[in-house]
Amino acid sequence: MDNRAQHWADTKKLMFKTLGIWFVFSILIHLFAGALNGSSFLGFPLGYYMAAQGSLIVFVITIFWSTTQQEKIDEKHGVAEEDQ
């Protein structure tokens, strides 16, 4: 596999990882909100907390993490932009 193809394969892998996290916290976890409300976190019912705050925090961290990873992938394969 040439460098471009390898770069794209790595990029795709990261994309699927990122979307995996996204899927868990945007969709999956809210299907169980009723059950999660049985336990509490920081004094909040957990199901409510995840929708009001928890998922949002995860999204912010995920984006910062995945952009940093993507920059590393670009640099590793020598396709990053030159600094201006």
Add this chain to the structure above:
Amino acid sequence: MFKGNFIDNLPKIYGLYTGGFFIFVILMAILEQAGVSASTIGILFVAFTIVIYAAIGFLSRTMQTDAYYVAGREVPTVFNGMATAADWMSGASFVAMAGGIFFGGHSYLAFLVGWTGGYVLVSSLMAPYLRKFGCYTVPDFIGTRYGGNTARFLAVVVLVLASFTYVTAQINATGTIAARALQIPFEIGVWFGLLGILLCSMLGGMRAVTWTQVAQYIVLIIAYLLPVFWMSNALDFGLIPQFSYGAAVERISELEKMHGLGTAATESFAGLRILSTPHSDVAAGGMASWKFISLALCMMLGTCSLPHILMRYFTTPSVKAARKSVAWSLLFIFLLYFTAPALATLSKIQMLDPNLATGIIGKAFSEVQSLDWIQNWSNVGMLAISDSNGDGILQLNEFFMRADIVVLATPEIAGLPYVISGLVAAGGMAAAMSTADGLLLAISNSLSHDMYYKIIDPSADTRKRLIVARVLLIAIGAAGAFVASMKLTSILGAVAWAFDFAMSGLFFPIVLGIWWKRANRQGAIAGMFFGLVSGTAYLYYVGPKFMAMEPWLGIDHLRFGIIGASVSLVAMVVVTLMTEEPDEATQKMVDDLRVPAGDTIIAQK
């Protein structure tokens, strides 16, 4: 004190601006203490901020296409994040969201999850690749990637439909706030709001909108956070309430039982509602879960199909900056969104808890009736109390309120000085104006660039193109204000529709254009056409103001994008596979699109 160019001095300039704004707020507080009337303070707040935005818009005037369409591609990451946050957070986010949570409880939080989760998709699937492409507008990407005027034209149609639906809601919101703050009729307020919006964008296009949006973000975030911090400290929930209002959530559950939540009202007032949904309980059953995730899904896919958001990432200096800037955007948006449920919770506990001085439920009816804020809002028909059972005590099912006013009324409910109410009005105005600016520019840019320049008159010179862009901007703004003044839909309903239209027509053609090399013109045309037509037909079928038929699988008019996007995906894949694969040049284009290094795909003139 300002050495070097404008871009290098941005932190200093906006630092001074923020400091200046705080001084202005303090000045208003002093004026209030000195006996200046509440209405004068309200007028000063709204007028002062609009003058500042207009001044920024004027200073950013330009006659260059690159500056007009993409702010010269020199907007630094963090500032683009702030501008996107203001572009994104509309009157609906600022004014209506906390109120929705206040009345709708957990099921309403789907908007919160959807409007933040969408950015994960924007950053990993779209923004960096569109930046690499070097397009001026979203239809520019569709038109170049797939080739041909039909694809470009369909993309323009989807963009205009989605953005125009959205912009009428924003002009409606600016009109509402202007009408209240300046004490003019709504119909005039709408035109006044439009004037403010056009002053920001007309002379400088994207460049002017960028720098006013940064200024508007600063005003709106201060206006949203300050009252919440204030209430929290007054109620002893700690300095940073967002992490410590859990106890208030628990307390509300107790109070709901005590006040007999769920007892139906015996009277009704048009447009007003009583509190009947539990604050934190999760509705049981598969249907409720499906409704939550289907709404969140619509909002997420809509987020990454809305052109006024995507085009913000065309303004960064590099692909890397575009990607990082999505992260900053979400952080700035998050600051407001994770405060919204805190605001709803603290506002509600102030009303429900009889141990607090501000509590009204369970208090003597005559006493509540004489409160200033109850009277002010009752006079304009946005709130009503009625002693239905004649026991002389205000019960939970005797208090009626419009959901939209929760944010605007909270400072008064909590007994904060009027200066805070003025600040909140200015914040709401900033939120609605900044979004309206972005939307109007998205529409007029795609009409002037994609329709006029690319399809109708490719030989037009720069001057002519920019004049056409401005004429269109005014015409579309006027059309928006005209539709808004007719008050056809609620603010929030119109916003949800815009997301559904955008995802029905644009989501898969954009994503597959980047991630699926095989996707071709015929497929994209089919995807946009059938997605939009099926979504619109379904909206007509279930829409309460149209045929009002029983929704299929709980997919109601707020969620019609689920149908549109599914049809779009199937149509696009099937038609693509039935027709031949794109030519060599197009495949090479997609390969180049996927790496940050190298020149942009389109070299703009």
